[in-house]
Amino acid sequence: MYQTLWNSINKQVKDSHASAAFLAVSLMGWTTIGLLAGFLICMIGGMSFVTKITVVLCSGGYTGLILGFFGGILYLYSSEPRHLADATPSQVFPQQLQKDGEPD
Secondary structure: OHHHHHHHHHHHOOHHHHHHHHHHHHHHHHHHHHHHHHHHHHHHOOOOHHHHHHHHHHHHHHHHHHHHHHHHHHHHHHHOOOOHHHOOHHHHOHHHHOOOOOOO
């Protein structure tokens, strides 16, 4: 699901904004799915009004946060090649580039 969403957003949005758009759409999508699941649970079970509101809000909020936001971040982290290997040595280990004889 994340791959399909990423490919779709990557075609629609500039590269510089693709990650932010991906996380926003992922968060909204998973939150909507969680809210619908909460409504379904409330329709099936006989609960008080306050309990129903709590179930709907918690199911939507936690689903959106965990699967949408954190899942999207993990997907981007594992799929994007912009990690430590792409950085220049001066960005990663600036102290090792000092010449011999220079103070630390």
